[in-house]
Amino acid sequence: MFAHELISDSIPALRTSDTVQKVHERMAEFRVNHLPIVNDKQFLGLVSDEDLVEVQDSNAPVGSLSLALHNPFVYEEQHIYDVIRLFYEQKLSLVPVLDSNKNYKGLISINTMMEYVATITSVKEPGGIIILEITNRNNSLAHISQIVESDNAQILSSYVQSFPDSTKLEITLKLNRTDLSSIIASFLRYDYHVKATFNDTKSDDRTSDRYDQLMNYLDI
Numbered sequence: 385m386f387a388h389e390l391i392s393d394s395i396p397a398l399r400t401s402d403t404v405q406k407v408h409e410r411m412a413e414f415r416v417n418h419l420p421i422v423n424d425k426q427f428l429g430l431v432s433d434e435d436l437v438e439v440q441d442s443n444a445p446v447g448s449l450s451l452a453l454h455n456p457f458v459y460e461e462q463h464i465y466d467v468i469r470l471f472y473e474q475k476l477s478l479v480p481v482l483d484s485n486k487n488y489k490g491l492i493s494i495n496t497m498m499e500y501v502a503t504i505t506s507v508k509e510p511g512g513i514i515i516l517e518i519t520n521r522n523n524s525l526a527h528i529s530q531i532v533e534s535d536n537a538q539i540l541s542s543y544v545q546s547f548p549d550s551t552k553l554e555i556t557l558k559l560n561r562t563d564l565s566s567i568i569a570s571f572l573r574y575d576y577h578v579k580a581t582f583n584d585t586k587s588d589d590r591t592s593d594r595y596d597q598l599m600n601y602l603d604i
Contacts, residue, residue: 387467387481388460390500391490395478397422398431400447404439407431407446416477416493418456421446425487427480430456457482460489464500467492505558506540512564513582516555516571523553531570537561554579 397420398407410419411433421428429451439449457480458467470479471494479497481489502508516528525542532539538560545554559567562585571578 385464385500386460387458387462387464387479387492388489390464390467390492390496391460391481392493392496393490395419395491395493397488397491398446399423400428400445402446403442404436404444404446404449405442407436408442418453418477420478420480420488420491422488427457427482427486427488429453430476430480456480459484468497468501471497504541505543507558509540509558509560510562510583511540511558511560512562512584514557514559514564514568514571514578515580516557517577517579518553518555519551520553521551523555525555527574528555528557528576531574532557532559532567535567535570537567 395414395416396410398410400421400423407419411417417433418430420430428447430453431446431449431451432453435449435451453474456470456474456476458470460481460483467479470476476494478491478493480491483489523544529539539557540560541558543556545556547553561567562583564581564584568578568581568584
């Protein structure tokens with residue numbers, strides 16, 4: 385997935401002649417904290433709401449402002465992970481996208497990015513979640529996948545999280561089944577540490593049964 389595939393034109397760019405008042409209005413309208421400044425196709429910078437804090441004259445042109453953000457853009461052929469990194473590192477609400485000649489192509493909003501992340505992590509799909517805690521030396525995604533598939537299930541998405549000064553890793557698996565009991569048993573049989581599970585129907589059923597038993601006891 386490349387940056388240009390997520391470009392949206394729903395939020396118009398500013399011109400240097402636009403006033404600070406217009407910036408405030410447009411940020412409020414689109415519920416963003418940043419807006420690109422573009423004259424013709426030339427990208428001139430990204431104005432932040434923080435750049436406006438000490439501006440007294442609401443009629444001042446945005447082109448007269450000193451912008452705090454440094455190189456807040458990606459090229460259209462950059463990978464989407466670069467876009468995510470820029471969102472995170474500079475705390476942006478949108479990311480401008482430029483072509484190889486630094487002409488403005490459009491932007492990627494945080495809402496568009498969240499929709500994309502929801503898609504690639506399969507959060508919209510029904511299924512259970514298993515979190516495994518393993519060490520670096522036991523990091524075999526092929527073996528983990530084999531365990532899941534041997535129980536006629538599939539991994540819809542997965543991601544690995546590491547921790548500073550630790551050999552531990554967390555692997556989060558989103559599966560296409562909500563009955564996780566037999567898969568969990570298989571992981572335990574192979575000495576995997578199952579740290580947590582979510583959307584496990586068998587687990588939910590047991591919780592419901594215990595609640596019903598408690599209510600029946602209190603009625604006695």
